[in-house]
Every structure is written in structure tokens, then in C-alpha cells.
Amino acid sequence: MGHHNMDTILLIEDDKLIRQMLRDTLERKNYIILEAMNGKRSLEILEHHNVNLILLDLTLPDGNGANFIPHIREKTNAPVIIVSGEYCKDQKVKTLNAGADDYIEKPFDPDLLIARINANLRRYKDIKPQSSVTRDRITHIDDQIRIGQWLYDPSRYQIFTQDGTEGELTSSEFILLGTLIQNAGRALKREELCESIRRDSYIPTPRAIDVKITRLRKKIGDNTTPPKIIRTIRGVGYMLSEDAIG
Amino acid sequence: MGHHNMDTILLIEDDKLIRQMLRDTLERKNYIILEAMNGKRSLEILEHHNVNLILLDLTLPDGNGANFIPHIREKTNAPVIIVSGEYCKDQKVKTLNAGADDYIEKPFDPDLLIARINANLRRYKDIKPQSSVTRDRITHIDDQIRIGQWLYDPSRYQIFTQDGTEGELTSSEFILLGTLIQNAGRALKREELCESIRRDSYIPTPRAIDVKITRLRKKIGDNTTPPKIIRTIRGVGYMLSEDAIG
DNA sequence: TTACATTATTTCATTTGTGTTACAATAAAG
DNA sequence: CTTTATTGTAACACAAATGAAATAATGTAA
Structure with missing residues (x-):
């Protein structure tokens, strides 16, 4: 199935406009997008889908995004890129320690974001060659x-x-x-x-x-x-x- | 940890506004949403993700939606609900014969749509045991x-x-x-x-x-x-x- | 060769996974 | 509503798998 670059990115972001903007930007680059408006939902989505990378906003309605990193890590090792509203060195260090892989501040240059995403995806793939679980077709039984x-x-x-x-x-x-x-x-x-x-x-x-x-x-x-x-x-x-x- | 109803729905629809409207409606009901703006992309997404149900618009930029049903069926047995711009009995019969599971016309009542979705999901699950995406580290080698x-x-x-x-x-x-x-x-x-x-x-x-x-x-x-x-x-x-x- | 570092193998206490029963919660039937 | 059947959780016993440590074997450099 030689579509390169068909990676899936999960956006965790409460602001609908930013979500939409990110979706537009990333879909143009051929990524598959999943959206979560809060942390809890993101975990539920991860329960159901393999994602290759996560963009995590720090200000979420159900708590600081950084607090979700450990829970995300229970479900996937996909790289987590923090998207922060304002730059704060302490917070950057803190989130990276919490298990984030990268950190980028709003407002960000779309090309820069893409570059970071690609870099993290590349690194991830070098470490863990892994793909989505295959799903066999299952047929219905109609005879004895x-x-x-x-x-x-x-x-x-x-x-x-x-x-x-x-x-x-x-x-x-x-x-x-x-x-x-x-x-x-x-x-x-x-x-x-x-x-x-x-x-x-x-x-x-x-x-x-x-x-x-x-x-x-x-x-x-x-x-x-x-x-x-x-x-x-x-x-x-x-x-x-x-x-x-x- | 009751994530019931966390099914994934793939929207195949070229109109961005309708996509957004459907996303809003369905996310409120806790579905996970994937979006495809055309038929080709929908197939690529199906290559990468397990979806539980598909909403398929008939008027797509790359051809009549009905023509994609066979290709969709190669990838998944998830129920396909046709969303048609205008009612046309011939078309309805034709698409159902092509393998669609249900048919609904625009404009549609959101509650009706939800009801149809749930009914189809239920039926689908009766037939097919659904494996949620797992995250274990088991190899993805497909064949012996x-x-x-x-x-x-x-x-x-x-x-x-x-x-x-x-x-x-x-x-x-x-x-x-x-x-x-x-x-x-x-x-x-x-x-x-x-x-x-x-x-x-x-x-x-x-x-x-x-x-x-x-x-x-x-x-x-x-x-x-x-x-x-x-x-x-x-x-x-x-x-x-x-x-x-x- | 020797001296050293790395890997191979065995042992065994610990951890983990499964079979089973009993019981409480829930759904179904009367 | 009461009685009965079904279902899932908790608890325990048991079996299998695991990995740290100790020891043996092997490779490497001088």
C-alpha cells in the first residue's frame, strides 16, 4: 500500500477554530486527523485507534495537558508534541520531563510545525517499527x-x-x-x-x-x-x- | 471505564460545512469522527483505520459515491449509510444493491440520523464481533x-x-x-x-x-x-x- | 598466551496468568 | 412484586513464565 506519509495525528485542543486550522494545514499534507476537544476524550480515542503522533494543547477544559501525558503513555508511545499558548521555560522543562517529545509555541509557523511533526515521526519509526493491528474479516455463520x-x-x-x-x-x-x-x-x-x-x-x-x-x-x-x-x-x-x- | 458507544464514523463528504455540521452532531453523541473530502481519500483512511460505520455522500468530486461502495467493501464490512442530496427512488435501489446498508436524504433530522446510525451499528455488531484497536506489542506480520x-x-x-x-x-x-x-x-x-x-x-x-x-x-x-x-x-x-x- | 570483557546457561525465588468456585448484582420470568 | 436464571466480580489455588544472580563459556585485545 505504498502511500507514504499517511500517518495519523491526534489533535487534543479545546479551541474549535484552532482545531479546524490545524486540520486544514495537516490534511493538506495528507495526514489523517483525529480530534479530541479534551483530555478525557483523547484517551478514549487512543483506546480505539492507532495514532502516529499527538499534538497536545496545554490548556484543556479538564486540566493541564501535561497531566495527561502519563495516561497517554499508558496507551501509546507515539510522540507527543506540546502546543503551548505562551512560552514559559519552566513549563517547557516540566512537560518534557513528563514525557513529551517536543514543544512548540503559539502562534506557530505552519511549515515549522510540519517540520517538527516529520522529525518526530521519523524518530519514532526508527525506534519502533509498528503499524496498526490487522483485522480479519469475519463471516456470519448461517449453516449448522x-x-x-x-x-x-x-x-x-x-x-x-x-x-x-x-x-x-x-x-x-x-x-x-x-x-x-x-x-x-x-x-x-x-x-x-x-x-x-x-x-x-x-x-x-x-x-x-x-x-x-x-x-x-x-x-x-x-x-x-x-x-x-x-x-x-x-x-x-x-x-x-x-x-x-x- | 465505560466507553460504550465509542464507535468511529467515517464521513465521506466534499462539502466542508456539512462535514463540520455532521461532526458536531455526532461528536456530541460521543462518536469518533474521521473525515474524507473525496472517495479516494476515504479508501486511504480505511487502509489505516478501523471504522464502525460510514456516511457516504453521493456527490463527490471524484465521482458518484455509489461507485466507491465496492472499493469500500474490499476494505471493511462496516455499514454504509448513503446521504443523498435529493430523493430518487431509482438511485436508492441502485445504491442499496451496490452494497449500501441504509439511505437517508438531505436535509435530515439529526435525531433520525443518530437513530439510523445506532440501528446499523447494532446490526453490524450482531453479525461481526468487533475488535477494538489494541495496543499490545504483538507483531503486525500478516502472513505466515x-x-x-x-x-x-x-x-x-x-x-x-x-x-x-x-x-x-x-x-x-x-x-x-x-x-x-x-x-x-x-x-x-x-x-x-x-x-x-x-x-x-x-x-x-x-x-x-x-x-x-x-x-x-x-x-x-x-x-x-x-x-x-x-x-x-x-x-x-x-x-x-x-x-x-x- | 594472559587478562579482560561480553555473552551463554542454569538455577530459583518471584511474578504473572489461568481455572475455578462462591457470591452479589442484574436481568428475566412468573 | 417475588422467584429464578444469568452474569460478572472477587477470591483463592495452582501452573507457567519470567528475570536477577551466579557460574560457565566464549570472544577480544595485548
Whole structure:
């Protein structure tokens, strides 16, 4: 995909006009832009997207921007460039110590900003060759599928044995199993599995998946040690064995 | 940490004012917004980011929006909602056939738009388990890669021999190997390797890498003296031999 | 060769990750 | 509303992985 320079920049800036100005400037240089009007939101965005560089305003409605740097660092190592309203040497030192990578004052020359951004991106890439996580396409199950000694029946939201005996999966266990089946032979992280069973406005902790997996294993009879159908991928999550389906 | 509803919406719309209006409306509902002013750029953005839903204007500078649907579908299965300037039944049918999921006309009621968006997101999630972007340091190697006599399989977080025998790498050994593969032919400093496997808030001593390398060499069968696959670069660190991969 | 520096390997206490149960919170059913 | 089923968290036991330290082996320079 040889588009060079398609890096993503997250703008954390409360002033809408400045955001818009920055967006215009940077989009002209072919960057992909994400905007956050405050610190809290920026963290939420980082939870969902890989960004290559962050422009961080110091005066945010929910606190001094510098205070967010540690939280940003928990989520990404992308370079953080501070955009400060007025020059203040103490503050500069303080923010750089806090983990910022560069510091630039308003008003700034657009070309200078671009230059700084490029320099930081270059440095970042030298240290960490890293790109966005790939996302496999997942197909919908519409036919019955054999899973172990069971038949997974999407139309009835339940599993059955050959002789018609009905399983006892709850709906979320059924969905979880479906997700595993759709991705058989691929290790799924707890977070991915969480997504598949989450109810609106509530996301369980990753450990809740362990409990569900335990129950699921028991109900489908995956009782060898270690389990053969739903395998544990230590440090990652779980994977349905390809041998188990058909 | 309930970030529910933190879905990402890609706006494909040439009119800046409408883009801005949509952004305002949707950001108020906590969606993350990406903007593309034309079809070509939208495809580039999709190359880099996972989006949950797409709002597609039909009148774009580089062609009718409907023509982009197949290209969008090559990159994502996220629902596409057409935003049309004027109502035209033929066009509606045509775009829905082309793969759009919903159709809404300008001018539209913001609440209606939100309702349609939510409905489509819900439907999409019923079908596809959605993995949020994760930030772990797992390699982004997409395909299996030969390494020595092994096959490095990112989807299973494990290495395998030609005949399917499974390796015994731990997840961090697997990640370490991935880092070496990504940088094959380049000597990596211990500090760099530390980075790739470090757990949150803990940085091991560089010597810990030696131990991991020893274990890794043993497990991949790199047992010549000196080792040929993972070579020691004295005074620097380690380097994966380019001959070993393919 | 020796003397020194760097890396390899083993050991083992510590840390981390997972399986499981019990229970509380929540949703569903009567 | 009460009862029941489902669900997720907390707690604990256990297993695996990890890395610091000690020791052995190897490379390097003189």
C-alpha cells in the first residue's frame, strides 16, 4: 500500500477554530486527523485507534495537558508534541520531563510545525517499527456447524447432539461460541471476545471471559486437560481448535 | 471505564460545512469522527483505520459515491449509510444493491440520523464481533513466515513445522521473535528488544534478553556454534539472519 | 598466551496468568 | 412484586513464565 506519509495525528485542543486550522494545514499534507476537544476524550480515542503522533494543547477544559501525558503513555508511545499558548521555560522543562517529545509555541509557523511533526515521526519509526493491528474479516455463520460432538444451530440459538438432545447454552455463551467458531484456528484476545458479548453500555472485564469459557467448556464437554476444543493461548486469550469444527 | 458507544464514523463528504455540521452532531453523541473530502481519500483512511460505520455522500468530486461502495467493501464490512442530496427512488435501489446498508436524504433530522446510525451499528455488531484497536506489542506480520525450519503464524501466536507440529513458544518469546523477524538483517540493541516485550510499568534489565534469546534459540533449534539464525552481535545485541527467513 | 570483557546457561525465588468456585448484582420470568 | 436464571466480580489455588544472580563459556585485545 505504498502511500507514504499517511500517518495519523491526534489533535487534543479545546479551541474549535484552532482545531479546524490545524486540520486544514495537516490534511493538506495528507495526514489523517483525529480530534479530541479534551483530555478525557483523547484517551478514549487512543483506546480505539492507532495514532502516529499527538499534538497536545496545554490548556484543556479538564486540566493541564501535561497531566495527561502519563495516561497517554499508558496507551501509546507515539510522540507527543506540546502546543503551548505562551512560552514559559519552566513549563517547557516540566512537560518534557513528563514525557513529551517536543514543544512548540503559539502562534506557530505552519511549515515549522510540519517540520517538527516529520522529525518526530521519523524518530519514532526508527525506534519502533509498528503499524496498526490487522483485522480479519469475519463471516456470519448461517449453516449448522459441527463443534466437537455438538451441532451449532444459529437458527435456534442452541447446540444439539446428533440424536437431538438440546444443549444448555445461554445466549451469551452461544454468541461467544459463535465468535470462536467464526475465528477457529485464530487466537482471540479477551478484549475481542468481550466485544462480541458486550451488552450496550456495559463492557465486562477481560477476566469475565475466563468464567464464561469455563462454563462453556463444561457445557460442550471439553474436559480434557488441557482442553482440546477451546484452547488457552497463554498471554493472549483463547482459540477454537480447527480440528474441533467441520 | 465505560466507553460504550465509542464507535468511529467515517464521513465521506466534499462539502466542508456539512462535514463540520455532521461532526458536531455526532461528536456530541460521543462518536469518533474521521473525515474524507473525496472517495479516494476515504479508501486511504480505511487502509489505516478501523471504522464502525460510514456516511457516504453521493456527490463527490471524484465521482458518484455509489461507485466507491465496492472499493469500500474490499476494505471493511462496516455499514454504509448513503446521504443523498435529493430523493430518487431509482438511485436508492441502485445504491442499496451496490452494497449500501441504509439511505437517508438531505436535509435530515439529526435525531433520525443518530437513530439510523445506532440501528446499523447494532446490526453490524450482531453479525461481526468487533475488535477494538489494541495496543499490545504483538507483531503486525500478516502472513505466515518461514523462519529456519519453522512457520511463524501470527494468527495462532505460535510457530509450526511443515508437518504441523506445534512449537512451544511463550507469548513473549513469540513477540520477541516477531520483532527480530521484522528487523531481519538489522542488529537490534538489547534495549530495543526490551521495549518490544516489556510489560506495563516494568522494564527488565538488558541481561534478561540474553536469557530469552537462549530459550528462543533452543526452542527454534538454533543450536549451531555460533548460532546461525539468531546471531549475536557482540557489543550491540542480536540480529536475525536474513537467510533464515523467507 | 594472559587478562579482560561480553555473552551463554542454569538455577530459583518471584511474578504473572489461568481455572475455578462462591457470591452479589442484574436481568428475566412468573 | 417475588422467584429464578444469568452474569460478572472477587477470591483463592495452582501452573507457567519470567528475570536477577551466579557460574560457565566464549570472544577480544595485548
